[in-house]
Amino acid sequence: MSRRLGFYLLLAPLVVWLGALLIIPHIELLLTSLQVKVKPRVYEFGFGNYAAFFTEPLYWNTFARTALMSIAATALTLIVGFPISYYIAKLARGRSRAILFVLCLLPFWVSELVRTFGWMILLRETGVVSNTLQWLGLSSGPIEFLYNDAAIMVGLVYTSMLFMVVPLVTTLESLDDSYIEAGYDLGGNGFAVMREIVIPHAMPGIVTGCIVVFMLSLGNYLTPILLGGKDSLWFTEQIYAQFITRFNWEQGSAFGFLLLVLSSLIVWAGLKLTGQTLGQTVGRG
Amino acid sequence: MTPESPVAYDLECRSLTKSFDDFVAVQSIDLAIPAGSFFSILGPSGCGKTTLLRMMAGFVRPTSGDILIKGRSVLDVPPNKRPVNMVFQHLALFPMMSVAENIGYGLRRRGVPREDIARRVEEALVRVGLPGSGGKRISQISGGQKQRVAIARCLVLDPDVLLLDEPLGALDLKLREHMKVELKKLQHEFGTTFVYITHDQSEALVMSDRVAVMNAGRFEQVGTAQDLYYRPATAFVAAFVGESNKWRGKVETADAGRLTVLTEDGVRIAGSGEAALAAGATVDVFVRPEAVALSRDAAGIASMANRMDGAVASVLFNGAASRVLIKAGAAQAEIDVALPQTGEFNDLAPGQPIHFGWSDAQTTCFRAG
Numbered sequence: 175m176s177r178r179l180g181f182y183l184l185l186a187p188l189v190v191w192l193g194a195l196l197i198i199p200h201i202e203l204l205l206t207s208l209q210v211k212v213k214p215r216v217y218e219f220g221f222g223n224y225a226a227f228f229t230e231p232l233y234w235n236t237f238a239r240t241a242l243m244s245i246a247a248t249a250l251t252l253i254v255g256f257p258i259s260y261y262i263a264k265l266a267r268g269r270s271r272a273i274l275f276v277l278c279l280l281p282f283w284v285s286e287l288v289r290t291f292g293w294m295i296l297l298r299e300t301g302v303v304s305n306t307l308q309w310l311g312l313s314s315g316p317i318e319f320l321y322n323d324a325a326i327m328v329g330l331v332y333t334s335m336l337f338m339v340v341p342l343v344t345t346l347e348s349l350d351d352s353y354i355e356a357g358y359d360l361g362g363n364g365f366a367v368m369r370e371i372v373i374p375h376a377m378p379g380i381v382t383g384c385i386v387v388f389m390l391s392l393g394n395y396l397t398p399i400l401l402g403g404k405d406s407l408w409f410t411e412q413i414y415a416q417f418i419t420r421f422n423w424e425q426g427s428a429f430g431f432l433l434l435v436l437s438s439l440i441v442w443a444g445l446k447l448t449g450q451t452l453g454q455t456v457g458r459g
Numbered sequence: 460m461t462p463e464s465p466v467a468y469d470l471e472c473r474s475l476t477k478s479f480d481d482f483v484a485v486q487s488i489d490l491a492i493p494a495g496s497f498f499s500i501l502g503p504s505g506c507g508k509t510t511l512l513r514m515m516a517g518f519v520r521p522t523s524g525d526i527l528i529k530g531r532s533v534l535d536v537p538p539n540k541r542p543v544n545m546v547f548q549h550l551a552l553f554p555m556m557s558v559a560e561n562i563g564y565g566l567r568r569r570g571v572p573r574e575d576i577a578r579r580v581e582e583a584l585v586r587v588g589l590p591g592s593g594g595k596r597i598s599q600i601s602g603g604q605k606q607r608v609a610i611a612r613c614l615v616l617d618p619d620v621l622l623l624d625e626p627l628g629a630l631d632l633k634l635r636e637h638m639k640v641e642l643k644k645l646q647h648e649f650g651t652t653f654v655y656i657t658h659d660q661s662e663a664l665v666m667s668d669r670v671a672v673m674n675a676g677r678f679e680q681v682g683t684a685q686d687l688y689y690r691p692a693t694a695f696v697a698a699f700v701g702e703s704n705k706w707r708g709k710v711e712t713a714d715a716g717r718l719t720v721l722t723e724d725g726v727r728i729a730g731s732g733e734a735a736l737a738a739g740a741t742v743d744v745f746v747r748p749e750a751v752a753l754s755r756d757a758a759g760i761a762s763m764a765n766r767m768d769g770a771v772a773s774v775l776f777n778g779a780a781s782r783v784l785i786k787a788g789a790a791q792a793e794i795d796v797a798l799p800q801t802g803e804f805n806d807l808a809p810g811q812p813i814h815f816g817w818s819d820a821q822t823t824c825f826r827a828g
Contacts, residue, residue, distance in 0.1 A: 352551040355545075356553075360565035360613070361539050361569060
């Protein structure tokens with residue numbers, strides 16, 4: 175009996191945490207989103223706010239663009255992060271490995287805002303990159319690198335890198351060197367060993383890292399706004415505009431809920447496409 | 460090891476050396492393994508045997524010397540192109556693949572057509588006694604079956620030499636005994652040259668055609684199991700292979716290899732050693748427990764060159780490998796004697812007086828290093 179009590183006591187903080195910060199706000203969000211404004215201060219139950227998302231092309235175009243950009247950012251982070259993680263986990267030894275890991279961690283000691291301003295200092299019209307190109311004579315006038323999709327992508331990949339590298343290093347470290355050696359010994363070249371042994375083994379880390387990076391990118395607000403400018407068309411911007419600028423909490427709630435459902439659908443589809451299950455990968459990783 | 464007849468040997472090493480910074484792991488090893496034989500390298504951990512094997516596989520580049528497979532130098536051949544395959548210490552079966560995919564891995568790398576792979580994999584499974592197990596996951600098969608899959612995964616590629624890195628170490632005793640016989644049988648059936656490294660002398664002695672005893676980066680002796688056991692070339696081999704009673708002493712008289720030695724405990728022992736040993740030299744004397752005969756009375760061992768008496772200190776019963784520890788001599792040193800299984804000494808109890816003796820031919824002396 176007392177063991178049971180202990181279990182519930184230990185579980186209590188988690189339940190309170192999830193309930194207060196996740197479940198209650200989302201129930202509230204759901205209820206608010208189902209209120210349709212018929213005239214000032216008069217609301218009735220309906221799906222009008224959701225219908226608005228699908229009937230107004232700007233809304234779902236913005237969402238589709240955000241989702242595609244986030245998928246691209248995730249893929250890029252994976253492509254850049256995998257070699258780094260492989261080097262840290264398998265090739266670096268002792269001290270240099272710890273130093274490399276800290277180097278990945280270091281940018282996260284300053285706030286995201288400062289980091290993003292760092293990119294702005296580099297990329298703006300009068301910034302470091304533009305000036306350097308002019309000084310080298312490669313460009314005749316100042317170039318604006320900010321306020322385009324590439325700048326958003328750079329910011330997103332940079333911000334997400336650690337969340338890809340940590341799970342990848344963890345899973346790659348658990349791969350015994352003898353598997354890699356056996357892969358070579360039996361006649362495999364570097365590519366075959368990578369494809370048949372290293373990547374299948376690292377799959378839990380890849381899936382975990384991709385889910386985290388995708389969700390972070392999709393829900394990111396600061397980086398797209400600062401590096402992409404007014405026209406970055408990020409979906410979180412729409413939610414912000416509904417809540418703060420237009421004071422349309424009902425519409426904002428509907429968008430918030432749609433973001434949750436649609437991003438979950440994309441993650442589910444991604445897992446299905448790659449033949450993974452959440453329990454198998456995250457549980458193992 | 461004549462270079463003019465290269466085809467006779469599947470694997471040759473010529474003054475092979477590997478040093479890491481200022482530590483020499485493998486020191487000028489010369490070695491030639493005839494085709495189709497089972498060759499073991501036996502040595503304590505840290506003697507360099509793993510480094511030697513990894514040089515043969517191509518994972519470690521030798522500092523100097525040469526490795527030849529079927530007479531051709533493979534120094535510049537990377538591990539994935541060498542005609543050798545390796546069974547790893549923990550087998551390294553790929554957990555994300557089925558048994559058949561594991562065995563077919565090497566064939567897929569060679570671009571063998573799919574139908575051929577399926578056929579050859581099943582053939583290999585039949586030969587190692589696991590027909591129809593191709594669909595199983597690695598986690599579903601037992602330790603002994605994993606051994607056989609690991610061997611099949613290599614042998615399906617028909618390598619010139621199969622390298623085995625203590626693959627039996629992780630098994631329990633009973634299975635290990637069984638796999639020893641199994642491995643020898645597989646080697647015989649496939650006719651592939653096996654190079655087996657181990658620190659377990661019984662594995663090396665039971666399975667091998669020839670054994671090299673390795674210590675501190677060098678080969679102490681290369682020979683058949685009988686050579687190593689009955690005619691050890693160095694004190695290290697005498698001490699490492701099998702059990703021995705060991706004394707240190709000074710040579711009193713020497714006559715063409717027939718020695719009398721006065722041990723530090725004051726016991727005079729007649730033994731044999733190399734002819735170069737002269738009176739006054741310090742030697743180590745080795746006598747195997749099973750070379751010592753027991754007797755209840757002095758008459759029973761009258762024909763032996765070395766005769767002593769003492770009292771039974773303890774009886775260590777271990778079935779066929781039972782031992783008696785006898786306290787003898789002025790120093791009351793304990794001597795380890797194999798207990799004859801004829802029934803005559805079954806009632807031996809601690810404290811009883813006992814006579815024992817052994818011949819001088821079975822007493823090997825080496826200059827103390």
